[in-house]
Amino acid sequence: MPSSVTSPARPSARPTVAVILVAAGRGVRAASAEAPPKQYRRLHDRPVIARTISAFLDHPGVDRVLTVIHPDDRDLYAVAVAGLDDPRLFPPVPGGADRQASCLAGLAALAADAPDYVLIHDAVRPFIRRDAIDRVIEALGREVAVLCGVPVIDTVKRADAAGNVVETVPRQGLWRAATPQGFRYAEIAAAHKALAARGITGVTDDAAVAELAGHRVLLVDGGADNVKLTTAEDFQMAEQRLAAEAFLACPDVRVGTGYDVHVLEPGDGVTLCGVFIPHDRRLKGHSDADVALHALTDAILGALGDGDIGKHFPPSDDRWRGAASRLFLEDAVRRLAERGGLLAHCDVTIIAEAPKVGPHREAMRAAIAEACGIAVDRVGVKATTNEGLGFAGRREGIAAIATATVRLPLAG
Template sequence: MAISSPRVAVVVVAGGRGLRAGGEVPKQYRLLGGRPVIARTIGAFLAHPAVATILPVIHPDDAALYAAAASGWRDPAGRVRAPVLGGAERQASVRAGLEALAADAPDLVLIHDAVRPFVTPAAVDAAIAALADHVAVVVGTPVVDTVNRTDAAGAVVETVPREGLWRAATPQGFRFSAILAAHRAAAAAGRNGFTDDGAVAAAAGHAVHMVAIAEGNVKLTTPADFAAAEARLAAETFLRLPDVRVGVGYDVHALEPGDAVWLGGVRIPHDHRLKGHSDADAALHALTDAILGAIGDGDIGRHFPPSDERWRGAASSLFLADAVRRVRERGGVVAHCDVAIVAEAPKIGPHREAMRAAIAAACGIPVDRVGVKATTNEGLGFTGRREGIAAIATATIRLPLPEDDAS
């Protein structure tokens, strides 16, 4: 029987380790377009008006990673509940999430993989609508390719008819009381090998209905998946942000006796240091001004005046991060950065890749969108005399069109 105006909860399953994706952190916390994957996934559900509650289920070791990711979404209504800790297997993690919802049970629950950040409003709508007539639904796409079964050596032994075959995805949707009971029954019977919740529901005797959704709701599993997702996200982002702007920044700092210089967010041992109120990172100062110039928002001195003691000795990465924040608050992104450092010494080449990585992380963009180069001044001028170091930077940003121009 259909439920009028059902309360819908989403359990976001984020307890896995994601070893096949590579990297140093579980794949649900890896950056995708500068944001953790889980932040993008939860953000997609926060953007859906039918979703009342979102409950993440995380690995016990990932509390700090989750807390950092949680700063990446806005939730003024408090729809994202505090995360619960998952179990050794996905099935146990889902059950932990369902049990946590039981005290204030929703009518419907959608169970979704945290590493499917491209879930669309249409997919959520389709799952919720289907639950008006079904107890359990699984979204997916029909198989259209030829399917072969092979032996251990890789030889084809059978071509499997593809009629009626589907590629299952998430969210998988259920009447809440039914799927909670099904999970409890499976656990009580010691049946812990189910890999998705549709199978748990089927084992409890419920008919599971497939719901067709559009292609693209991919699960990020391998390094190739992440590379494809970055390319897709960049293309989608750039298409919706047609206002392209370029800013230019320039900065110079004198050298004085010391033991290291900061350039491009990297500490480089040297017999001098750059003189300034902050860490005097001329490269990041120039880039910060370039970004601020692109959005017409003053310069670094306006936002972080050297007369303010709060910024004495401050890391210039803070200034760059603030400029990037100002771009994002306008609904835009930093698309590309290029920095040229003019210095006789120290040598920049050995530190170039570390600088690119630091700038990419601060701007939330892939490292292949960051350029760092260096040149000497051939002994000419103040840089040639080793009295100081200069930097020139350009930044390309993309913004949505102003409302007056959108038509």
């Protein structure tokens, strides 16, 4: 990210637009003891804040994006935005004691090269759409202040302190306020400074700041899906939404199978599905001989039509001597991702008289899920004996069969 706050070159025919993302909060409703602040939580495959930043960087009318963060979150922010190498993304600035103070800090950081328009947006609203941003920017050509909102469609009740309904509020003309909220920079900066000078604090949105300064605020539809991620349930619904979108984007469903077998020899244990199990034998092989992961790797490669494990990791290559087979599986998943695909489900069956797989089944499922970047409920691990028949029944080796279901975009 650049250290300068000078705007990149832009067409002179249109107003300049800066975005302030407010991310200095410490909301706890979606947090747990281990979780970071909600703006840094991973959503599907990226931190929430990275998704929100990208939504604005992807808009051709945005010239600058500036994030206001908590002073303690610099490391979290750096990790979250790694890879967003866009000159329009400016270094973050520390926020204040409340949202109003944080917005003033963001506006002050833009003052040296002030934009014509500024959009102020909650960092935990990652689903903002381009057309909503368009509506705000277009309306700023006519108004000083513009508020993205959603018309209220439910019946609204007013209750007393005891929770009793005291009034049914007519919903005509009622909107739920959201963000982005857009302003002409000079006017909103002056309004914020005036409130600060009068010692007025606790104003919860910038449209209210504009209202207090006497400006008319125009409402535009921001879309019902422009939700603010606040509770654990919000995150769960967001995950489901993104998973559904990812599946719909990959309608080409393919199934691959893999089979592998390794000889048993004297040793101290076997590695199956990435989990080491103490045993009086070990599997012989060039790598760690994890027969189950080898079969699964081949299943994914087969679904891709991309050869097999021997093609990509030949046993003649000393680089793979003793290597963890998880590396091979991760490489197959990477190849799938590079083609815009995803792993929908995988299932592994281990064929062995011993050792017992059952006590280790959940650890195996978890190891595969982590390596593949999918949920554990998309991984199956089973085991069966060969009833004393054949090489497996004679305990001469262990075999594995795997199936992988992948989804890919249609070739265009």
